[in-house]
Amino acid sequence: MTVVRHALTPALRKATLAAAERTADAWGASQVPPYPPLAGSPPGHLRVLARQVARSQPLCNLSIRSNGMRRPLVDADGTRTAIQLPEGSWWDWDVIAWDSGQLRLAADHDLTYHHGLELIFGDPIFVSCPSGFRDPAFRSPSPDELLKVTRQFGGVPPIVVAFEAEAGGQEPVSCLIAAERLDIVQETVLRYWREDADPDQRFAPWVTPPGQ
Structure with missing residues (x-):
C-alpha cells in the first residue's frame, strides 16, 4: 500500500494567505457574486456541503509526496497547482464514501471488481x-474558484482540487472539492467477497461476508 500525505511549510502558508488577499483585493467585494452556503448542484451531482472555516485556522496538508519526491499543491508564490496522481490507468471514478468527516473517491481502469x-x-x-465520472483532467483551481470558496467560507481552504470529467452528458462537467486534508492511497481494494483473500486484504465499504 502506498499512502501519500500532505504538509505545508511556514513559507508556503504565508505565501498562500498573501495570494488570497491579493486576489480578494483585485476583485473587490462588490464584484463577488452571491454564492449561498447551500447552493444547489447541477442534476446528478452530489449536494454541496458547507461548513465555516475560520481564517485563523492553521493551514496544513498542502503538498503531495510521491515516489520520494515532494510536489507542492501551492508554488512558492502561493499559486495553487494541479494535483498529480501516481502513474496508472485511472479512467473510471466513483464516490465510495461520503459524510461530514470524509469524502473518498476511488479509481481504476474498470471498477467492476x-x-x-x-x-x-x-x-x-x-x-x-x-x-x-470518467477521465478527469485535474488542473489548477481558477482565481474565480479560489475566490468563491474563500469568500464563502471566510478563509483559504487548505486543499482545493479542480478538474473536468466526463459524466455521461454532451459536455464535460467542472468539479471542485475543498477540504482540510488529502491522502492519496494506492492499493488494490476488492469490490466482491473472497473467502481466500489475504488477512490484510481491503474490501469496499459495502462488501461483507455471506450471511452478514
Missing part, C-alpha cells in the same frame, strides 16, 4: 462533483 486508487478528502468543506 476492484479499484486501485483512493483520494481521501478529510473534513470536506465544499463538494461539487458527480457520484461517478
Whole structure:
C-alpha cells in the first residue's frame, strides 16, 4: 500500500494567505457574486456541503509526496497547482464514501471488481462533483474558484482540487472539492467477497461476508 500525505511549510502558508488577499483585493467585494452556503448542484451531482472555516485556522496538508519526491499543491508564490496522481490507468471514478468527516473517491481502469486508487478528502468543506465520472483532467483551481470558496467560507481552504470529467452528458462537467486534508492511497481494494483473500486484504465499504 502506498499512502501519500500532505504538509505545508511556514513559507508556503504565508505565501498562500498573501495570494488570497491579493486576489480578494483585485476583485473587490462588490464584484463577488452571491454564492449561498447551500447552493444547489447541477442534476446528478452530489449536494454541496458547507461548513465555516475560520481564517485563523492553521493551514496544513498542502503538498503531495510521491515516489520520494515532494510536489507542492501551492508554488512558492502561493499559486495553487494541479494535483498529480501516481502513474496508472485511472479512467473510471466513483464516490465510495461520503459524510461530514470524509469524502473518498476511488479509481481504476474498470471498477467492476476492484479499484486501485483512493483520494481521501478529510473534513470536506465544499463538494461539487458527480457520484461517478470518467477521465478527469485535474488542473489548477481558477482565481474565480479560489475566490468563491474563500469568500464563502471566510478563509483559504487548505486543499482545493479542480478538474473536468466526463459524466455521461454532451459536455464535460467542472468539479471542485475543498477540504482540510488529502491522502492519496494506492492499493488494490476488492469490490466482491473472497473467502481466500489475504488477512490484510481491503474490501469496499459495502462488501461483507455471506450471511452478514
